[in-house]
Amino acid sequence: MSQFFHYLSGFGNEFSSEDPRCPGPTPHLLSNCTPQTTPVCPYGLYAEQLSGSAFTCPRPTNKRSWLYRILPSVRHKPYTAMHCGNLTEKWDEVEPDPNQLRWMPFTIPKSSEKKVDFVTGLHTLCGAGDTKSRNGIGIHMFTCNTSMVDRCFNNSDGDFLIVPQQGEVLITTEFGKMMVEPNEICVIQQGMRFSVDVFGETRGYVLEVYGAHFELPDLGPIGANGLANPRDFLTPVAWYEDREVATGYTVINKYQGKLFSSQQVFSPFNVVAWHGNYTPYKYNLENFMVINCVAFDHADPSIFTVLTAKSTRPGVAMADFVIFPPRWGVADHTFRPPYYHRNCMSEFMGLIKGHYEAKEEGFQPGGGSLHSMMTPHGPDRDCFEKSSTAPLKPERVAEGTMAFMFESSFSMAVTKWGLETCQRLDKSYYQCWEPLRKHFDPNWRPSKQ
Known part of the structure; x- marks a missing residue:
């Protein structure tokens, strides 16, 4: 067109x-x-x-x-x-x-x-x-x-x-x-x-x-x-x-x-x-030019901002539109999926197509999730275990997927339609983190190279 x-x-x-x-x-x-x-x-x-x-x-x-x-x-x-x-x-x-709130695809x-x-x-x-x-x-x-x-x-x-x-x-x-x-x-x-x-x-x-x-x-x-x-x-x-x-x-x-x-x-x-x-x-x-990590550490999701609506406070947005497009993951010594996180911003996520890497099963195209201010969130157990043991070699991330986030400095309220009327709220969402198990070992020592 x-x-x-x-x-x-x-x-x-x-x-x-x-x-x-x-x-x-x-x-x-x-x-x-x-x-x-x-x-x-x-x-x-x-x-x-x-x-x-x-x-x-x-x-x-x-x-x-x-x-x-x-x-x-x-x-x-x-x-x-x-x-x-x-x-x-x-x-x-x-x-x-x-x-933490998640909605199944809206009818x-x-x-x-x-x-x-x-x-x-x-x-x-x-x-x-x-x-x-x-x-x-x-x-x-x-x-x-x-x-x-x-x-x-x-x-x-x-x-x-x-x-x-x-x-x-x-x-x-x-x-x-x-x-x-x-x-x-x-x-x-x-x-x-x-x-x-x-x-x-x-x-x-x-x-x-x-x-x-x-x-x-x-x-x-x-x-x-x-x-x-x-x-x-x-x-x-x-x-x-x-x-x-x-x-x-x-x-x-x-x-x-x-x-x-x-x-x-x-x-x-x-x-x-x-x-x-x-x-x-x-x-x-598809025209978005991804900037990503090529050494170590984990770039914040703000690096994927397409558009922003600024507030009167410098560096703080009323709303950011952020996407998570297909890209290469090449970082060494780094947990590559989104990290476990509590945030002073509100994060609403949607999925246009594909499978979001941090929650490949329950998060579906046409649905959404809301992680409110300072409410903890992050990858489910399957994603954590898989990513913690996978070899750190260059790999394509999110191939065939387009997830996005509406991020805001406002503390957002959910409507009655969202919580009750639409009947699409996934009340079992919290259970995706229940299987996370303790790995702590006080006797652990780094292996000799």
């Missing part, structure tokens, strides 16, 4: 796109005009700015795009409250649970029983913070079986990082279309309207951040190259539809954790051209 995209050569750079059905008499006639440069836009379009940052933000962090549309988005009926389903920001529905409803689209299929699993104060995150699952028809979604609370796990999704945005397949991710930033088409039973994960945008992590001593390269992020080419909807087009707005809907008589995807640096984008996880 790359022929339908612009390369996002750097976060913060300006881009422009025009639907080829309406070319200007000079290159980029549309995408270079603003209300300050001409009183009337070409083709009789309306100019509308979408701002993703305060107007006065420093230039490197100032985010905005100009949209040139057939009708402005302001033309709609008043918003009215609608049923939120299992989408929530109520973090006190149930008592806190510090235990996808059968289309023959119930039609469920992306919005009605959103289920909040855990989160923290507050949309009103613009500081927090939410972790959601989506399970759906039908496309959105004459309705779109708009998140006024924050950014959506979408991770498809089963089934590809065709996402139509005001900026153009994106086909996103498993092993790819996309980010729909705050305020951008989008609709999701699916092609059968579909499942995936969503990381939502309030009050910050995702960005590439700093590389520090790594230098200029490695991890996710800016050139591999793609943003869509302009595409519009000039379509009236006599029965009404529904715009769904997530605002302060609630859902609201309004009606209008035309498609919101009527943007003929756009320019700016505030866009949706997608990324193929």
Whole structure:
């Protein structure tokens, strides 16, 4: 699909796109005009700015795009409250649970029983913070079986990082279309309207951040190259539809954790051209350049960060999106799997495909796990025993696998749906560590070489 995209050569750079059905008499006639440069836009379009940052933000962090549309988005009926389903920001529905939690693959409803689209299929699993104060995150699952028809979604609370796990999704945005397949991710930033088409039973994960945008992590001593390269992020080419909807087009707005809907008589995807640096984008996880240990010791999982949403504290993220892709393990004198660990961060893990090396049996694609702040976790007994006795020779790790982690500095609360309603909680999860046995020998001495 790359022929339908612009390369996002750097976060913060300006881009422009025009639907080829309406070319200007000079290159980029549309995408270079603003209300300050001409009183009337070409083709009789309306100019509308979408701002993703305060107007006065420093230039490197100032985010905005100009949209040139057939009708402005302001033309709609008043918003009215609608049923939120299992989408929530109520973090006190149930008592806190510090235990290690694991979920079996989340059930996808059968289309023959119930039609469920992306919005009605959103289920909040855990989160923290507050949309009103613009500081927090939410972790959601989506399970759906039908496309959105004459309705779109708009998140006024924050950014959506979408991770498809089963089934590809065709996402139509005001900026153009994106086909996103498993092993790819996309980010729909705050305020951008989008609709999701699916092609059968579909499942995936969503990381939502309030009050910050995702960005590439700093590389520090790594230098200029490695991890996710800016050139591999793609943003869509302009595409519009000039379509009236006599029965009404529904715009769904997530605002302060609630859902609201309004009606209008035309498609919101009527943007003929756009320019700016505030866009949706997608990324193929296979393009991630792994940096790994080649001598001894164990690199922290932060070395696998694809995107980060920074907090106001230096070096501390509201949320990191981290992946564990196929790679070589070559370290000497080192226990190679993830070490036993207690952390001041919260760690939610998901699996797109394959078998995660630290828990090859119980952790399945389409499921998840949550290890809360300072709750111990690490490899199960089988992984420990196997890795402790395996010869230390170069080996491929995680071949055919893509696991990921949403890591956050927030102490996350699990929703009632996650603990009770979904009925996918694996209550025997703690038992994977029960067989760990004592190896201590006070008479041990290092062997002579």
